[in-house]
Amino acid sequence: KAGVTQTPRYLIKTRGQQVTLSCSPISGHRSVSWYQQTPGQGLQFLFEYFSETQRNKGNFPGRFSGRQFSNSRSEMNVSTLELGDSALYLCASSHRTGKSNTGELFFGEGSRLTVL
């Protein structure tokens, strides 16, 4: 069974640009969540999608957005990039359904974004 796939793995952007990151969850997983990882702030929750609906959102500005498609694949977008957006963006999928808050999250290897 293929794991969580994230593309691109590495990318470099300049301030003011926008970026779109893609995540393909494990087959059959309907929940996809995104996390930002930086040396200073650690792993921080961005948002979660379940069945094409945003179910939870972390404390990030509106420049960070996402969506989920009917095949459960997800994208996140960051507009008007700032230097502080440089980070590893991790996607995780889960077989969790309904209101359950337990169950393993399977993480991809991340997309490393560098903003110059």
Add this chain to the structure above:
Amino acid sequence: GESVGLHLPTLSVQEGDNSIINCAYSNSASDYFIWYKQESGKGPQFIIDIRSNMDKRQGQRVTVLLNKTVKHLSLQIAATQPGDSAVYFCAEMGSGQAGTALIFGKGTTLSVSS
């Protein structure tokens, strides 16, 4: 507010020793806790989880202990191996919260020397 922290940023052990990684959490309403391992260049990998109605849970070479009285979580790794070298994170989820919004601690880097 909610926060999950670790007592030590680094831990160095010899191969074969037992390792104990600690984590303190502040939200007494949290009812689900997970330990993750992250190797260099990879995403976090699930190790073990525990619900608040349990004090201890064992996996293969790993044991998680939960002390709700002092809001403390620990991960014990038996017979530590060089392959266990990684950053270890604890994470929590609040009671009644649906979905997958985990709150992660800052991580402990475990270095195993042979």
